[in-house]
Amino acid sequence: MAVAPSSATDSPVPATAPVPTVVSAEANRVIWLLLVAAFVAILNETTMGVAIPHLIVDFGITAVAAQWLTTAFMLTMAVVIPITGFLLQRFTTRAVFTTAMSLFSAGTLIALLAPGFSVLLVARVVQASGTAIMMPLLMTTLMTVVPPHARGRMMGRVSIVMSLAPAIGPTLSGFLLDTLSWRWIFGVVLPIALVALAIGVTWIHNLGSTRRAPLDILSIVLSAFGFGGLVFGLSQIGAAGHGGEAGAAPTGQLPLIVALTVGVLGLATFVWRQLRLQRSDEALLDLRVFRSLNFSLSVAQLAVMSMAFFGVITLLPLYMQNVLGLSALESGLVVLPGSLAMGIAGPFIGRVYDRWGTRVLLVPGAVLVTGILWTFTTLSETTSVWHLLALQTVLSLGLAMSFTPLFTASLGSLQPRFYSYGSAIVSTMQQVAGAAGIALLITVMAAAEAGAGDPATAAAGAAGARAAFLVAAIIASPLIIGALLIRKPADSPAGAPAPH
Numbered sequence: 001m002a003v004a005p006s007s008a009t010d011s012p013v014p015a016t017a018p019v020p021t022v023v024s025a026e027a028n029r030v031i032w033l034l035l036v037a038a039f040v041a042i043l044n045e046t047t048m049g050v051a052i053p054h055l056i057v058d059f060g061i062t063a064v065a066a067q068w069l070t071t072a073f074m075l076t077m078a079v080v081i082p083i084t085g086f087l088l089q090r091f092t093t094r095a096v097f098t099t100a101m102s103l104f105s106a107g108t109l110i111a112l113l114a115p116g117f118s119v120l121l122v123a124r125v126v127q128a129s130g131t132a133i134m135m136p137l138l139m140t141t142l143m144t145v146v147p148p149h150a151r152g153r154m155m156g157r158v159s160i161v162m163s164l165a166p167a168i169g170p171t172l173s174g175f176l177l178d179t180l181s182w183r184w185i186f187g188v189v190l191p192i193a194l195v196a197l198a199i200g201v202t203w204i205h206n207l208g209s210t211r212r213a214p215l216d217i218l219s220i221v222l223s224a225f226g227f228g229g230l231v232f233g234l235s236q237i238g239a240a241g242h243g244g245e246a247g248a249a250p251t252g253q254l255p256l257i258v259a260l261t262v263g264v265l266g267l268a269t270f271v272w273r274q275l276r277l278q279r280s281d282e283a284l285l286d287l288r289v290f291r292s293l294n295f296s297l298s299v300a301q302l303a304v305m306s307m308a309f310f311g312v313i314t315l316l317p318l319y320m321q322n323v324l325g326l327s328a329l330e331s332g333l334v335v336l337p338g339s340l341a342m343g344i345a346g347p348f349i350g351r352v353y354d355r356w357g358t359r360v361l362l363v364p365g366a367v368l369v370t371g372i373l374w375t376f377t378t379l380s381e382t383t384s385v386w387h388l389l390a391l392q393t394v395l396s397l398g399l400a401m402s403f404t405p406l407f408t409a410s411l412g413s414l415q416p417r418f419y420s421y422g423s424a425i426v427s428t429m430q431q432v433a434g435a436a437g438i439a440l441l442i443t444v445m446a447a448a449e450a451g452a453g454d455p456a457t458a459a460a461g462a463a464g465a466r467a468a469f470l471v472a473a474i475i476a477s478p479l480i481i482g483a484l485l486i487r488k489p490a491d492s493p494a495g496a497p498a499p500h
Contacts, residue, residue: 027145030204031154034097034138037196039161041104041131044189045073046169048124051182058182059117066117069124071235074435076128078231079224081428084136085285086215088420094204096137101197104130108193112186136423143411143419148489149354155408156350159400163342166313171332178329216277219284222270229263230432237439286421289414294487295422298410299429301362301482305402306430307437308369308476312376314438315445315468316392323381323461324388334389338396345400353405353488361401362483368398370476376469381458402479405488412489441468 052066059066087096107127114120138158146154176184233256270285277283290296313335320331352361372395379388407426414422448467452460 042165047173080132100133152350152353156346159346225266233259310434311437357488365401373473
């Protein structure tokens with residue numbers, strides 16, 4: 001049953017909320033603060049994978065148990081993100097930010113002081129609860145306070161967060177593990193999080209209207225089983241497919257099949273439930289956003305790009321370490337220039353979007369991404385590190401030319417009252433697509449390695465990488481067609497025609 005809050009102090013959001021003509025100084029400060037908070041949260045998300053071997057030794061646990069530090073984080077993200085649509089509708093910007101950063105900071109502190117594995121696992125869940133709220137909050141706030149003609153430039157700042165944090169995370173983690181200990185991964189993040197929380201409590205005020213959004217408990221349960229089951233199942237595919245590197249050993253097919261079956265059935269029932277509830281504006285995640293063709297195409301394009309992005313940043317370090325013999329820190333440094341270029345180009349790409357629209361960016365971006373993935377199918381055990389660095393940098397630029405216009409065009413295609421739901425869906429699709437990309441590429445790589453002889457040899461590792469990148473290139477090829485279909489929404493208060 002859908003339960004609406006009893007308070008009637010908040011008025012419903014109108015179908016067409018007022019859109020500002022300029023970005024106020026207060027709104028600009030809030031956006032920068034949210035960017036910093038999101039950067040720290042995503043940075044933390046990407047540091048744990050490198051630390052798992054150290055944690056196995058320090059805590060005396062198995063690789064399978066240690067892998068739960070990343071799996072539990074992903075599961076929590078998958079469960080919480082779909083609920084953010086309701087949270088952003090019902091509560092003020094300040095309340096949501098304070099809650100998110102408080103959870104993240106508390107989880108980071110618990111992790112820093114954790115006396116054992118169980119406490120650290122709880123800390124990761126608490127961290128993920130806050131992290132899951134940050135990106136939807138950032139994108140919804142940006143769409144609310146930034147006029148349509150300037151959204152590309154502002155969304156370009158988001159691409160900095162999306163690109164730099166996943167690249168710097170493993171590199172920073174490797175440096176700290178080589179020189180200090182795993183606790184410093186959280187020790188570096190905690191002061192930044194606390195400062196952001198303190199500033200946010202002082203600076204942030206309500207930047208939009210709230211409404212008495214209903215809370216459907218059954219939808220939350222179905223969402224947890226649906227998205228949680230899918231992400232867990234996909235993560236187990238990746239872990240089982242490359243046990244030695246991912247930190248987990250194969251444990252049989254039954255848990256994987258059960259998780260994916262529960263995920264598919266839960267998601268199907270969740271969708272059915274939302275379609276019923278949205279008739280009376282009571283859905284936890286309003287799916288009427290998909291009535292906008294431009295939003296649907298943009299989200300689909302973004303999902304494929306996310307599969308490529310997260311799959312590649314996971315696969316390349318494995319290839320560099322297992323085939324080329326680089327250390328974890330060296331492999332992180334190889335991908336760092338591309339991520340820096342991606343972040344630096346973000347604001348410029350946003351200005352191009354504001355001036356010229358989507359095709360001038362999406363078409364060459366899709367060509368670059370697809371072309372580099374096909375080039376990756378020629379990698380061998382003798383490939384030059386400098387050649388790999390150049391390819392990764394060009395790939396990053398292609399992704400940068402895609403992410404900014406896709407974020408902006410997707411949410412800009414909706415009426416303001418659907419921004420929070422659209423942001424939640426975009427973030428959820430990224431999480432699921434990223435997990436799918438990692439699982440698929442790692443599994444293909446492991447299977448190809450086994451078929452090439454001794455998986456421990458460099459030649460077999462190179463064969464596995466080529467096979468995985470071949471699959472990625474095939475999946476990415478339709479991106480060029482999608483780039484021709486997506487357009488920039490009109491710079492009007494409600495954007496393009498929105499769902500009714």
